[in-house]
Amino acid sequence: DAGVIQSPRHEVTEMGQEVTLRCKPISGHDYLFWYRQTMMRGLELLIYFNNNVPIDDSGMPEDRFSAKMPNASFSTLKIQPSEPRDSAVYFCASSSGTGPYSNQPQHFGDGTRLSIL
Amino acid sequence: AQKVTQAQTEISVVEKEDVTLDCVYETRDTTYYLFWYKQPPSGELVFLIRRNSFDEQNEISGRYSWNFQKSTSSFNFTITASQVVDSAVYFCALSERNSKLTFGKGITLSVRP
Numbered sequence: 001d002a003g004v005i006q007s008p009r010h011e012v013t014e015m016g017q018e019v020t021l022r023c024k025p026i027s028g029h030d031y032l033f034w035y036r037q038t039m040m041r042g043l044e045l046l047i048y049f050n051n052n053v054p055i056d057d058s059g060m061p062e063d064r065f066s067a068k069m070p071n072a073s074f075s076t077l078k079i080q081p082s083e084p085r086d087s088a089v090y091f092c093a094s095s096s097g098t099g100p101y102s103n104q105p106q107h108f109g110d111g112t113r114l115s116i117l
Numbered sequence: 118a119q120k121v122t123q124a125q126t127e128i129s130v131v132e133k134e135d136v137t138l139d140c141v142y143e144t145r146d147t148t149y150y151l152f153w154y155k156q157p158p159s160g161e162l163v164f165l166i167r168r169n170s171f172d173e174q175n176e177i178s179g180r181y182s183w184n185f186q187k188s189t190s191s192f193n194f195t196i197t198a199s200q201v202v203d204s205a206v207y208f209c210a211l212s213e214r215n216s217k218l219t220f221g222k223g224i225t226l227s228v229r230p
Contacts, residue, residue, distance in 0.1 A: 031131065033218075043220040056217065091162060103150040103212045104171075108162035 002026070004109035006092050012115045018080040021112045024073055025094030033106060034067055034077050035091040043091075049075065050061050050097065082116045119144045121211050123164075123221035131229050132197055138194040138224050140209030150194045151185065152210040152218070162208070168192065199228045 005024040013019055021043070025032050033048040046055040052069045060067070069075040079086055093106040120143040130136045142151065153165040166176065168185050176183045180197045196203055206223040 024152070042222050045217060045219075089160065093162075103167075103214070105152065105164045105167050106218060107164060108154075110161045113160075 004092055004094050004107055006090075006109035006112050008112060009110060010113045011113075012117065013082060014117050015083055016081045016117075018078065019086075019100045019114060019116075020059075021077040021090050021092075021114070023075045023077070023092030023109060025075070025092070026107055029094035029096050030072070031095045031097050031104075031106075032069060032075050033093040033095075034075070035108075037089040037091060037111070038087075046077070060112065084116045087114055087116050088109065119146075119149070119213050119217075119219045120212050121219055122186035123209055123224050125224045126222070127227070129227045129229065132201060132229075133198050135195060136199050136226065136228075138196075138207050138209075138226065140192045140194065140221060142190050142192065142209070142211045144211060144213055146213045148214055150212040152212070153183070153192075153194050154208045154210060154220075156206040156208065156223070158205070161216050165194075175212045177224050196226075201227075201228050201230055204228045 004026055007022045030051050034046040035043050036046055037043045044059055046059045047067045048055055049069045066078055067077045089111045091108050091111045093108045095104045095106045121139045125139055149170045151168045154167055155163045166183055171195045173185050173187055182195045184193045204227050206225050208223045209221045212218045
């Protein structure tokens with residue numbers, strides 16, 4: 001079975017440009033998570049969706065970041081305008097859930113390594 | 118608030134040595150879940166194990182074993198007879214009932230031949 005698919009794997013762009021990261025979760029999973037990983041802050045949850053609805057976006061650093069999930073098989077994380085401090089590895093993860101205590105394992109994509117010059 | 122502490126930052130061992138990675142957690146919930154993930158040099162995050170707060174049985178999977186002790190709020194991970202391929206960053210994580218995962222800072226394990 002296909003795992004979580006993220007694209008692109010690497011992105012290098014100049015400050016001020018719009019960046020769009022894409023994620024396809026595992027089919028049948030109804031939770032989707034976006035994380036950011038940096039040396040300084042480790043792994044941080046940015047936002048998560050349940051059944052395509054954003055549940056908690058308290059980790060989104062600022063208004064320059066936005067995330068959407070138009071359907072069960074696709075999500076985007078957008079940064080506009082991008083800044084050098086946004087450079088990080090961004091992971092998407094998905095899991096299945098059957099209720100509030102499901103807490104099934106999250107399966108991660110390979111990540112997008114983003115560099116903002 | 119939930120919190121995960123991995124006090125060891127880097128561990129270096131020689132192949133075939135046993136190594137234990139420590140994880141201490143804090144939570145106010147009585148229902149919670151603990152996880153270990155592995156991040157090899159290639160960068161992906163690989164799920165290793167999930168344990169719920171009501172199951173304190175230790176688990177063994179091949180060379181891997183996990184020791185969960187609620188009395189000390191610890192969920193330690195032991196690799197027996199380590200191999201070079203075990204070299205990675207290992208993350209312990211905690212999830213309370215709302216599905217939010219909190220990760221520790223990770224432990225970098227280097228296994229030398």
